[in-house]
Amino acid sequence: MSRSTTEPMLDLDPATIRTARSLARKAGAPVVSMAKRHTTVSVERAVLRLAGLEGADVEGIPWVNRLVDVVREDAGLEHGVSLPVWDAMLRTGDDLLTVAQKAAAGSVTFRVPEGKDATKAAKASRAQVAAGIRRIDTSRRQRDKLIAKYGQPPAPWIYLIVATGDIYEDMPQAQAAAREGADVIAVIRSTGQSLLDYVPEGPTREGYAGTYATQANFRLMRAALDETSKELGRYVRLTNYASGLCMPEIASLAGLERLDMMLNDSMYGILFRDINPVRTFVDQRFSRQIHARAGIIINTGEDNYLTTADAVEAAHTVTVSQLLNEYFAKEAGLENWQLGLGHAFEINPDIPDSFRMELAHAMLARALFPDAPLKWMPPTKHMTGDVFRGYLLDGFFNLAGALTGQGILLVGMMTEAVVTPWLSDRDLALQNVRYVFNAAGNLREDFRPARDGYIANRARQVLGEAVDLLDRIVDDTLLNAIADGTFGLMKRPADAGRGLDGVVKKSSGYLNPATDLLEEGATR
Amino acid sequence: MSRSTTEPMLDLDPATIRTARSLARKAGAPVVSMAKRHTTVSVERAVLRLAGLEGADVEGIPWVNRLVDVVREDAGLEHGVSLPVWDAMLRTGDDLLTVAQKAAAGSVTFRVPEGKDATKAAKASRAQVAAGIRRIDTSRRQRDKLIAKYGQPPAPWIYLIVATGDIYEDMPQAQAAAREGADVIAVIRSTGQSLLDYVPEGPTREGYAGTYATQANFRLMRAALDETSKELGRYVRLTNYASGLCMPEIASLAGLERLDMMLNDSMYGILFRDINPVRTFVDQRFSRQIHARAGIIINTGEDNYLTTADAVEAAHTVTVSQLLNEYFAKEAGLENWQLGLGHAFEINPDIPDSFRMELAHAMLARALFPDAPLKWMPPTKHMTGDVFRGYLLDGFFNLAGALTGQGILLVGMMTEAVVTPWLSDRDLALQNVRYVFNAAGNLREDFRPARDGYIANRARQVLGEAVDLLDRIVDDTLLNAIADGTFGLMKRPADAGRGLDGVVKKSSGYLNPATDLLEEGATR
Amino acid sequence: MSAARVTSTPAVTGPRGGKAASHIVRPYGDATGDGMVQLSFTLPLPHDKRAEGAAQLFASKMGMDPAMVVHAKAMGPDFTFFVVYGPVHHLVDTRDVVIVERDYPLLPPKEVNSLIKKTLHRPLVVVGACIGTDAHTVGIDAILNIKGFAGEKGLEYYTEITVVNLGAQVSVPDLVEQARVHRADAVLVSQVVTQRDAHLHNTREMSAAFREAFPADRRPLLVVGGPRFDELATAQLGVDRIFGRGTTPGEVASYLVSALVPPATPTSTTRSSTARSTSSRPATSRKKAS
């Protein structure tokens, strides 16, 4: 389907759209300033990772965890890890890894340096972290080069999942999926990883319904897909999840290892992993600054709301969340082309006009975010063990994607309600995509919803409800809205949830060379 | 989907449409006059059936066959059976059945009466045949009454097939299908029936991939569906096949037993059963006169061409055949609402834009025959053993039906390439129809092919090719076109094929009271 | 629109013997006794005649005869996907089917409440959770939240039931602790992720922990649910009851009173042999398995 054809018009009121955006900014701004006032253990560990600290102790606890824990005990984290750590390095003459090992062994203690010591430590840490940032820059340039060489695939990008739990199984399956037509490969993570307050080390072979995200796994998979990209003459993108308690570290590793897209939603962890809201927003801001720098496209998770809330009743919460995600993303430096805002085909298929309503919702997103790629998620909630019906539903999902010009198409599986996808499920699913796009992709030219018809009216209604909800959120604060179950019907108070103890209020002397480099756009 | 919404416009040139129709008339007229100049054994047997001759001899040969054969031997058929038979009845004082029995036993001989005898025989035959025609009229009135009572189902009518081969199995399966949502039940015929030059008698239990069409079976099934119609408060239509060597008789029985729709194509028997073309056209004209009188909707068989010829290359042959079928139907007295002109979703699904091309073809038919119900046939040729793919394809077939406002939807089965439909296939297929029409039926409102877009251009192209072909047919005669493999790639010369020996040239003294009554619209 | 008429409640009358008294059944394709089934699978073989033969042989080992390989598609050089149709010779005697019968009366919320009130003289306490790393709360919420499921209100709606919903990703020690703190009469656990039998491992870990933490007569009733459990597996998993796909809150509430509250009305005595067989609570507080 060509992008050049007349875009179907929804005729939304531009003033309403402006209102919606400014309300989202108002709702998000207090959260941003709260995020700026805090740091987290994971943000600090990410700084150390950027500075090049890799590896783990014999128990598999990463050195970054060991080090941050000891620093926190010795000196608190209000000032960040950088000053105490580089101060110690300067004092001992040890390198970062040695200091970490010594810290674990209890043979070094940390303090918050002052005066000249502080200046020296700050400078040293900045120099070392800048090297990491430059590695991210190099990765980005390399990606740009490959894309320039192979060309950008036309929209929508076909997005397929692998989830064997074993990186050595994932690699050939991912390569196979790429050969079958996937533009993007996502390696699903093991169910438990987001609750781990550390990033596992090394190549892993024993995930549960997914494979652990580790730096080594990132590297292996990127290499495998680079090989396949070369074979196919087409750049195959790699995706993982910057979510959970280690979001900032995972984002950093993704930047270093040239991942191309990351699932990264401003509220997913809060709602669906019961991670503390403050922790999440702090971690999220840092992660997005990294993604912005790394040229990574983020995928947000609005689809998830529709698995717990009703896709018709809660349609406007998707819009609100997209606007918030957009605001937080832009604030962190991401550009429009990096915003894979999520939405999903999750309306109960028994509802009259369900398909047209899906089109209305999808077009609304398309109209609100004309320059964002948008990630179109397949039906999951209303999939059943009736795999024939499921295959049909996925076909109509594909058709909706084609008619509304989605940017990233996550391919639906007929066995959604049964098992994690089989080899044959993926093959059948791609056959479905192929049929629909080949046979009816250009139908978009003939799709012209009337300006006052069912579809346009529905889109306007959802936008109106979104504005109303944003209004209420601005009044009552976003944190309260989250606590009240506004999103996905999940109630998450700001003072509960996992990882709260990893949140630390910054002191006035707080230093984070990574944030500084990112915000300044500097390389040294 | 409501009929009141703006019809998508194809913007066809009205002059071209007029040309196409007038060419069809020119191509068909010689065939009609040829048909008028001939009679066939089956036409004559149909007259006897209308006169009330039922039953068969001990070998199962119907009395109508016995009688016509003896008359033909004794007196020839150039004058029709009516004069010789009623002359014999008047001479012997026997009733019709007795004369038939005596004829079979050789105890009566026939002659062509002349003068007063002829006048008397003519009068007597007309009186007796008129009673049959009045029974047809009564059936029609009864149907009208039931429809007035229950209301007409909205379009498209859901058309389902039963094909167990056993009328006593067919009945409950048909009732079940009706309860599941079928508006029309078709009882498929046994593979061999069309080649039989007689209509089997009585209820039958041993068909091959279908059930024999007999008067008793018609009666049983109509009664079963009347019962279900009552139960559902919805008139369930019954369909069978006026095709094969006994087309006129089957049509008459359908009229008598209140069947509601009949498969009845002007060329199907020629092309796909190798029945002699002259035989077919003669039989067809009589059948259609009966259908016209009985208020039966005919279904034509253009879909069949696309199983042997390519649906893209041969698209215009479908249009040509529809125009010819329309001409022959109108000539025989059928009205627009009785023309279930056939077309099918048979384009190779691997072809780019195949779905849009299907839409173009379907809209062309819709635009050419705005007042005919049109029968939309599902994919068969490109169905494979991949039942998942088949289920998806059927979904898009249903969508095309919804978008183009088809009148009769023959429900596609995912097992098309495997077996005659299973109980579960029908259930899954109806679920498919339900989903598509419920979720996307109204999408027709949003479907507006551009006046100069792909769809409109393709429709114009097919219409243009149809006109060209009609031109050539007019030049070279329709019979030659059929002989040359123009339709469905089947070559059928006018002097070959089955049933030719049953064709008889009429003498100037030919009498057929049924034709007279039908053409005069008389009841006595 | 026609869809309104194409109702979703078909009522097929069995053509041949649908109503036959026989207990012996086989699959029905288009006629009684034809035994027809549809099967699909992948073999790790390149697509060629031999692979098709292997598919046919495999299907015939499953009892299809003749097995018709109606579709074969190469998926890369090493795998082939097959669709097979054909009749299967196996028969099922419906009398051999072992199921967990509902061995308690289905009671409306009002009766459940009044039974608890009359007999327990205090609210019945239910602690619910998704354990392990499972974050699928929709199922347990369907049972517990007021909103409920399939038109039935959840347990929170019952005035005499106190619901403590711990949510997702609850560790077993936390669950045991919370059950103790809240003096749970019943613990309701949901498990949706089943990859590598996660649901079975987690359930066994959970029941063992409760057995260790509580004396037999004080252990709360252990109930698990999720779409892929075998309801017959109570003994193997060490729980009192298992609920599967499509469970409604009313069923759970009714079961809980029948198990925890002496019945006011006589109930059926044909309890499944496994139900509660692992419990050793006094019969006064819980109805024993027969």
Place this chain on the structure above:
Amino acid sequence: MSAARVTSTPAVTGPRGGKAASHIVRPYGDATGDGMVQLSFTLPLPHDKRAEGAAQLFASKMGMDPAMVVHAKAMGPDFTFFVVYGPVHHLVDTRDVVIVERDYPLLPPKEVNSLIKKTLHRPLVVVGACIGTDAHTVGIDAILNIKGFAGEKGLEYYTEITVVNLGAQVSVPDLVEQARVHRADAVLVSQVVTQRDAHLHNTREMSAAFREAFPADRRPLLVVGGPRFDELATAQLGVDRIFGRGTTPGEVASYLVSALVPPATPTSTTRSSTARSTSSRPATSRKKAS
């Protein structure tokens, strides 16, 4: 348009043991050896727990363990449709797979023609038909008509083959008569309708008629084809060769020369044991089965 890139020729590399040397295979869902399959069928039972149990029991008789009934839908009061997933324990040894190997070289039309010319010194005569009431001519036409199938020209294209295509619905006596009139070297019969085994009955009737009408050494080669034949059934059906789904004209032409014309180039001698075993023509005019 993205579809252009989503090619239809995937090339999966087997993750686990796709290339394993082992002859023992099981279905592959998501991992080697998982044995996973998908199954669907209808039981003539009203939809209730017992019916689901019966479905599970039936699937387990087919070798699925555990059999997960993931979908059950009432179809009227007397029938229920099921979808079942699960692992199957049966194994297939690919060495046990019996197939009809192509036991003749695939020759291009030119070579077929020159072989016939050189050896027979006259055109080879083929009479083709759909017999019985079967009117499905597309299959036999694909083999006979010039247009051909799958990019290969049909037998009419071969200068040294004379094709007499009798079309559809040909009765057996007519076919025998036409074979005699045209001095057919081979008779090619198509059967597509298989309901109630029509194809098998018709084929047996046909081969018996030829056996009766011709002395053994003058009987034409009998070849049948159609999408649902078992290619191994030559002996039972009394024919010389059976061709199934997806046959191409080139295969048929090559077979015909190998069977009717002494080979110019040595061909493989590993003929399937059933092929031609029913023939007793002299080896000079036809190659004998080994």
